Amino acid sequence: MISRRQALAGGGLLIVGVLPIRRGRAATQQPGATEKELIFRSTEPRNAEPKLSDLIQSWITPTKFFYIRSHAPNPRIDPQQYRLKIDGMVDRVTELRLEDLQRYPERTITATLTCAGNRRAEFNQQAPVGGVQWEAGAIGNATWTGVALADVLNDVGVADQARHVWLEGLDAVPHGEGTIPFGASIPIEKAIDADDGLGALLVTKMNGEPLSEDHGFPLRAIVPGYIGARSVKWLGRVSLAEHPSPNHYVAEAYKVVTDTSPLAWAEAGPIYRYPINAAIGKPEAGMTVPAGPLEVAGYVLPSGKRDSRVREVWVSADGGRGWVMAELVGEELPYCWRLWRAEVEVTPETKELICRASDSTGEFMPPRIAWNAKGYLQNSWFRLPINVQ
Amino acid sequence: MISRRQALAGGGLLIVGVLPIRRGRAATQQPGATEKELIFRSTEPRNAEPKLSDLIQSWITPTKFFYIRSHAPNPRIDPQQYRLKIDGMVDRVTELRLEDLQRYPERTITATLTCAGNRRAEFNQQAPVGGVQWEAGAIGNATWTGVALADVLNDVGVADQARHVWLEGLDAVPHGEGTIPFGASIPIEKAIDADDGLGALLVTKMNGEPLSEDHGFPLRAIVPGYIGARSVKWLGRVSLAEHPSPNHYVAEAYKVVTDTSPLAWAEAGPIYRYPINAAIGKPEAGMTVPAGPLEVAGYVLPSGKRDSRVREVWVSADGGRGWVMAELVGEELPYCWRLWRAEVEVTPETKELICRASDSTGEFMPPRIAWNAKGYLQNSWFRLPINVQ
Numbered sequence: 001m002i003s004r005r006q007a008l009a010g011g012g013l014l015i016v017g018v019l020p021i022r023r024g025r026a027a028t029q030q031p032g033a034t035e036k037e038l039i040f041r042s043t044e045p046r047n048a049e050p051k052l053s054d055l056i057q058s059w060i061t062p063t064k065f066f067y068i069r070s071h072a073p074n075p076r077i078d079p080q081q082y083r084l085k086i087d088g089m090v091d092r093v094t095e096l097r098l099e100d101l102q103r104y105p106e107r108t109i110t111a112t113l114t115c116a117g118n119r120r121a122e123f124n125q126q127a128p129v130g131g132v133q134w135e136a137g138a139i140g141n142a143t144w145t146g147v148a149l150a151d152v153l154n155d156v157g158v159a160d161q162a163r164h165v166w167l168e169g170l171d172a173v174p175h176g177e178g179t180i181p182f183g184a185s186i187p188i189e190k191a192i193d194a195d196d197g198l199g200a201l202l203v204t205k206m207n208g209e210p211l212s213e214d215h216g217f218p219l220r221a222i223v224p225g226y227i228g229a230r231s232v233k234w235l236g237r238v239s240l241a242e243h244p245s246p247n248h249y250v251a252e253a254y255k256v257v258t259d260t261s262p263l264a265w266a267e268a269g270p271i272y273r274y275p276i277n278a279a280i281g282k283p284e285a286g287m288t289v290p291a292g293p294l295e296v297a298g299y300v301l302p303s304g305k306r307d308s309r310v311r312e313v314w315v316s317a318d319g320g321r322g323w324v325m326a327e328l329v330g331e332e333l334p335y336c337w338r339l340w341r342a343e344v345e346v347t348p349e350t351k352e353l354i355c356r357a358s359d360s361t362g363e364f365m366p367p368r369i370a371w372n373a374k375g376y377l378q379n380s381w382f383r384l385p386i387n388v389q
Numbered sequence: 390m391i392s393r394r395q396a397l398a399g400g401g402l403l404i405v406g407v408l409p410i411r412r413g414r415a416a417t418q419q420p421g422a423t424e425k426e427l428i429f430r431s432t433e434p435r436n437a438e439p440k441l442s443d444l445i446q447s448w449i450t451p452t453k454f455f456y457i458r459s460h461a462p463n464p465r466i467d468p469q470q471y472r473l474k475i476d477g478m479v480d481r482v483t484e485l486r487l488e489d490l491q492r493y494p495e496r497t498i499t500a501t502l503t504c505a506g507n508r509r510a511e512f513n514q515q516a517p518v519g520g521v522q523w524e525a526g527a528i529g530n531a532t533w534t535g536v537a538l539a540d541v542l543n544d545v546g547v548a549d550q551a552r553h554v555w556l557e558g559l560d561a562v563p564h565g566e567g568t569i570p571f572g573a574s575i576p577i578e579k580a581i582d583a584d585d586g587l588g589a590l591l592v593t594k595m596n597g598e599p600l601s602e603d604h605g606f607p608l609r610a611i612v613p614g615y616i617g618a619r620s621v622k623w624l625g626r627v628s629l630a631e632h633p634s635p636n637h638y639v640a641e642a643y644k645v646v647t648d649t650s651p652l653a654w655a656e657a658g659p660i661y662r663y664p665i666n667a668a669i670g671k672p673e674a675g676m677t678v679p680a681g682p683l684e685v686a687g688y689v690l691p692s693g694k695r696d697s698r699v700r701e702v703w704v705s706a707d708g709g710r711g712w713v714m715a716e717l718v719g720e721e722l723p724y725c726w727r728l729w730r731a732e733v734e735v736t737p738e739t740k741e742l743i744c745r746a747s748d749s750t751g752e753f754m755p756p757r758i759a760w761n762a763k764g765y766l767q768n769s770w771f772r773l774p775i776n777v778q
Contacts, residue, residue, distance in 0.1 A: 163655065187655030243632045246552070266552065266576030269658015
């Protein structure tokens with residue numbers, strides 16, 4: 001259901017600096033990764049993930065191997081005409097040009113983004129789930145450069161009653177008989193929790209380069225610790241309110257439900273933080289390997305809470321009876337994944353490799369998780385089929 | 390945090406038909422149960438539960454043995470001056486007198502109410518929890534007579550965009566430097582889900598008698614399947630909105646959180662449905678019984694979903710190694726508990742009786758549940774210490 005407010009806002013925003021929706025490539029702004037670099041699950045909208053063997057090559061994910069998640073065709077935005085609207089419970093309703101954002105201190109953080117639907121395809125072993133059929137590649141770690149959302153909000157002035165920050169994209173997602181902007185909502189504490197540079201950012205650069213069209217050019221939100229859906233791309237509007245956004249992607253979608261009745265949607269709360277997760281990227285699924293010692297490698301993401309750190313990653317080659325502790329490699333930063341490697345003994349009886357992990361906040365990957373209708377937050381033990389000769 | 394809207398509403402409502410807060414008993418309206426009939430956990434506000442041995446005597450809980458949960462001293466309401474205000478996203482903002490409600494068809498249902506904090510005291514074995522220290526008596530089954538909320542809403546006209554119904558009491562709960570009304574919020578599907586008489590009601594009678602002051606005189610909401618907190622007592626206002634109420638008891642309290650930081654409150658969704666639960670009411674805790682066959686009895690409530698039915702109740706006298714299936718007794722109606730009885734063999738080694746249950750929707754009582762900061766939804770295996778000679 002689309003509210004009049006949403007419909008008006010979406011309609012209004014599309015006039016402000018948004019050219020007709022692109023369907024091919026523009027000369028001025030490359031959308032990003034190609035079909036060679038990513039596995040496209042759909043092309044309109046563009047949804048793609050890397051091969052896991054590519055993904056775990058480096059702690060910083062090169063943009064060409066960074067998953068793409070879109071709900072509508074990429075909007076093509078003229079940066080000269082672009083305006084970020086800030087409204088709702090603020091002292092001064094404001095429109096900012098890109099150059100206006102440069103008044104605020106520049107901040108760069110490294111943070112992992114992961115889709116709430118990462119590893120969704122595994123749910124189909126229990127019962128079918130709809131949505132983009134992600135394997136374990138809907139995750140990536142990048143540097144993000146921009147300004148603190150807190151700095152901007154403090155500047156425009158936030159009313160005492162404001163409790164939530166709505167984020168709205170300039171895209172137009174088909175919905176009912178019309179379109180709606182993709183929207184998110186974050187508690188104000190997350191928006192202003194920037195004392196140590198770990199709050200939400202408004203970013204113009206990814207891995208040191210201007211955002212590609214696929215990743216939200218010219219401006220997107222980055223909300224460390226939260227599912228990727230809260231890091232709205234092609235950001236057009238920031239609104240302050242007493243309650244979470246009624247946008248479809250907050251009030252209805254991105255929820256863990258076992259049926260999709262309107263009542264079940266309404267009763268469930270929005271997903272914010274991502275849970276701990278891990279996957280094996282080496283060897284590749286279905287590969288044939290010789291019996292004996294085998295090098296295994298993958299990624300692990302601690303749960304999206306402040307101060308959450310990876311504690312242990314374990315790998316089993318015998319169905320979960322024996323486990324080898326993996327070695328964590330590379331940097332450890334808040335809200336970032338780690339890479340890991342382990343050596344296990346495989347025999348002709350080995351049918352799969354399993355990995356599981358735990359973090360410092362007490363979260364762990366369980367052997368299995370309950371099925372949910374939209375296939376979100378799959379973080380049970382990761383199982384990789386292999387053949388041993 | 391109190392919004393201006395809440396503050397105004399609370400202030401405004403207190404003028405309408407609410408006399409000064411009562412601290413003793415009024416001749417005209419008895420508050421209800423006495424200290425002989427219930428165990429008072431606090432007297433201002435009044436919070437009390439029955440002894441379990443009293444509670445399981447009958448399928449319909451006599452009002453004198455029905456738990457009382459209040460967040461503020463009972464407001465003393467003059468029924469002549471009383472008005473129910475209906476506003477927000479409605480076609481006609483309306484004020485209804487009690488006699489106006491009689492235009493709608495009278496409906497009577499039987500439904501179990503249970504506090505989200507029922508069995509809270511058991512959490513203290515893991516780590517201390519605040520709040521009313523309920524044992525397993527914050528539950529009861531009664532008949533409720535009034536009118537369908539759906540009938541009233543259809544009459545005043547509901548805007549298409551309305552998604553949630555806010556319910557607000559005429560009580561005044563101390564909060565910050567002032568007071569707020571106790572508030573709840575239910576999805577509109579729950580409010581209008583009354584085709585078969587199982588939607589929310591506005592009731593004036595409990596067990597065939599006018600509501601006592603303790604139970605919400607002159608009018609309260611009854612929301613079958615939801616935690617008791619959503620069945621607002623002393624109901625003064627019904628508001629329609631696109632989003633859940635920002636009242637403290639929806640936006641902050643009554644949530645399952647492991648810490649009580651503002652961010653944790655904001656991220657968690659409100660509790661609506663209650664989970665499956667059960668307890669043993671006979672024998673009494675700590676009782677000394679002879680070795681041999683022992684009659685055990687208790688209650689079981691299936692999870693608060695439509696069509697949820699109790700499947701099995703099991704009792705163990707040997708720490709969970711052996712289990713006896715209980716016999717379900719009495720009526721089976723939607724959103725109602727059942728009573729049960731079983732005969733087990735106890736020996737001098739028996740230190741406790743355990744009961745667990747499952748329902749037709751796949752819900753079951755787990756051996757243990759994770760601790761949460763406010764001690765809600767305790768539904769792990771119920772353990773009753775006894776001595777066997």
